Amino acid sequence: MPHSAHRTEDGLEVEKRIPAQRPENGAGQVEGAFKRALIEEALTRLDREQREVLVALHYCRFPVSEVAVQLNIPTRTVNARALSALKAIRSFLNQSPQP
Template sequence: MPLDEDVVASIYRDHGTALKRFVVSATRDPQAAEDIVQETVMRVWQQAPEITGSLRSYLFRTARNIMIDNYRKAQRRPQEAAERDVADPVNTGRVDELLNKVLMEEALLRLSVEHRKVLVALHYQRYTVQEASVQLNIPSGTVKSRAFYAVRALRTILDEMGVQR
């Protein structure tokens, strides 16, 4: 398939900065991050017609898989003496944690403002229903109702994004 430079440029323009920030935070190596971002965009571009759901979540999952594959390849080859004392370049637990954070932020942004505010108050700020009611200046019954419908909507959004529970 010939390279469609407009599509690749569009992917970089729309997602490149966030993707690179994610990879750099996981690898701590800007040059390796750039290579991973390039490989990610190329893989996703090749799979573009088959992608269902969120392109951004697919990009981040692909980058995660590339980082883990690179780490595994590095573990299989013999290490040079200078490399033996260097910490692992990819902490897969941290990569998964970062990926989950990015995907959840994207999903939360798709909720209505009212639903997002209630979920943030209850689950991120750890307010009780009463505290959220006061903070958001809405009745506690409304907090409960919005929380119920927000969680349902969030599940639907995450399913659409292809995020597995």
Template structure:
């Protein structure tokens, strides 16, 4: 398949910076991170017709897989381990945690403002229902109702993005 530079450039321009931050949070080597980003964009471009759901979540999952593949390759060549994470379980856990956080943040942005505000107050800021009601200037019954529907909507969005669990 010939390289469509405009499509690759558009993916890189729209998602490259966020993808680079994601990869750099798991790797201390900027050059290695840039290589992962470039390989990710090219792989995603190659599979673009098959992608269903969120392009960004697909990019992050692809980058995660590339980082894990690179780490496994480095395990077979111990001399190249100096720039990688020290424990494979730690590396996988860290990358998976970052991926989950990024995908949940993306899903939260797709909720209505009212639903997002309630979830942030209850789950991230750890407010009680009454504290959230005061903070958001709405009745506590409304907080409970919005929380219920917000969680359902969030689950639907995460399912559409292909996030399991």
């Protein structure tokens, strides 16, 4: 699987794994692009701490313990930030128009 590495504002080095994309039909491509754009918008609305944790856990697939070490915070804090970030994203997506 292809990947790229970059650093967050705090200097946390993250490796972003880029999943292979399945070919989609025209309608599926539009819907997929719309969903990705909504999720990107939702991520920009999170505070920096929530976004860092969510990206490290869900996009980079780091374990909670590794995120805690990298950010120098307790694992309970990692879990709490992830939960609040997911709730905020869910709320944003529920308020957004559907294609």
